[in-house]
Amino acid sequence: xxxxxxxxxxxxxxxxxxxxxxxxxxxxMIAARHGADxxxxxxxxxxxxxxxxxxxxxxTLDRAIKKGAGLTGEAVHFEHVVYExxxxxxxxxxxxxxxxxxxxxxxxxxxxxRKGQLGTSGSxxxxxxxxxxxxxxxxxxxxxxxxxxxxxxxxxxxxxxxDGTTVFLTxxxxxxxxxxxxxxxxxxxxxxxxxxxxxxxVDPASLSAADLEEVEAFLAALDANEDVQNVFxxxxx
Numbered sequence: 315x316x317x318x319x320x321x322x323x324x325x326x327x328x329x330x331x332x333x334x335x336x337x338x339x340x341x342x343m344i345a346a347r348h349g350a351d352x353x354x355x356x357x358x359x360x361x362x363x364x365x366x367x368x369x370x371x372x373x374t375l376d377r378a379i380k381k382g383a384g385l386t387g388e389a390v391h392f393e394h395v396v397y398e399x400x401x402x403x404x405x406x407x408x409x410x411x412x413x414x415x416x417x418x419x420x421x422x423x424x425x426x427x428r429k430g431q432l433g434t435s436g437s438x439x440x441x442x443x444x445x446x447x448x449x450x451x452x453x454x455x456x457x458x459x460x461x462x463x464x465x466x467x468x469x470x471x472x473x474x475x476x477d478g479t480t481v482f483l484t485x486x487x488x489x490x491x492x493x494x495x496x497x498x499x500x501x502x503x504x505x506x507x508x509x510x511x512x513x514x515x516v517d518p519a520s521l522s523a524a525d526l527e528e529v530e531a532f533l534a535a536l537d538a539n540e541d542v543q544n545v546f547x548x549x550x551x
Contacts, residue, residue, distance in 0.1 A: 331368070337543050338365045339378040340412045341507075343390050346382030356490040364505045397423045398438035400431040401532045403525050406438045406548035408510040413541040422539055429532050441548065442510035445469070446489030448482040450501040457500030466495035479504065483511065512548035 338361065345358035352359035358379070365375050380386050393416055397409040407430070413419040424432060448468070452459075459480040463471040468482040480501065484492045486508050493506045518526055529549070536545050 333538065334368060335365075335370055335374060336540070338368070338370060339374065340392060340543065342375065342378040343382030344392060344394075344412065346379045347384075347390075350379050350383035350385065360490065360493060360503075360506045363503065367504055395419060396439075397427075397432065398435065399427050399433040400438070401547060402430055402528045403516075403521055405516050405529050406441050406512060407533070407536070408438060408442055408546040409536055409542055410544040410546075411539075411541045412543045415541075419541040422541065426532075426536055426539065429528075429535075439510075441513050442546065443513060444486060445509065445511050446484035446486050446492065446506065447509040447511070448484065448489070448493055448496065448506045449479050449504045450482060450496055451479045451504060452500060453497070453502045454500050459501070462496060462499035462501055465499050466492045468492050507544070509544060510546040512546070512550075515548045515550035517550050 341361045342358065342365065345355065345361050348357065349355040350358075352362045362375065362379075377386075381388055381390055384390070392412040392414055395411045395413060395416060397411065399407055399409075401407050409423070411419050411423075459471050459473045459482075462468075462480075463482055466482070467488055468484050470483040471480055472483070473480040482492060482496065482501075489506055489508065493503050496503055521529065529547075533545055533547055536542055
């Protein structure tokens with residue numbers, strides 16, 4: 315799937331907002347290392363816009379910016395670690411973590427992947443493209459995602475999601491440029507980040523209902539882990 319994997323059932327998304335705020339706070343702190351002013355820090359600007367769109371409390375947002383920028387005197391140290399492997403039924407998975415304890419994260423990933431298969435570096439990454447992913451929704455009726463992609467400089471787009479959003483795919487270096495250009499093409503940017511797009515996604519229709527449910531439960535368990543920022547699964551649709 316073009317966008318990162320998302321829980322499709324309410325029971326799998328329990329406490330999702332709290333987890334989302336936690337993940338965004340980490341992204342904000344990491345981005346704020348390069349400056350606390352969103353106007354002068356494009357990476358921070360994108361994350362702050364995303365946080366505002368999901369109604370993150372202003373004090374939580376401001377605290378994360380100040381903490382990341384070193385204005386509170388608190389030490390912030392997160393390491394970016396990527397784990398590769400397979401969910402049940404050989405569905406490839408890329409898991410991005412931001413952790414303050416690499417040993418803890420590694421141990422927990424080994425436990426979580428017992429129901430799948432944890433791979434070594436490069437064992438799954440070859441089957442994904444590293445791209446910029448911009449999730450956007452039409453700001454006006456009749457906005458054309460294909461024309462918007464061309465005019466904004468996106469490489470491709472995936473439209474037709476159930477919630478009416480479009481995912482614009484970019485070269486990693488063009489993420490901010492395309493994000494800035496899309497509003498003029500009639501689209502409101504909901505989120506923008508680097509991610510992984512599967513080259514050969516598994517068709518969910520090839521799995522039984524029970525098998526697909528097992529895969530979904532596995533992905534939900536990964537997503538619920540406190541060190542996990544993003545889960546990208548090789549599932550079509």
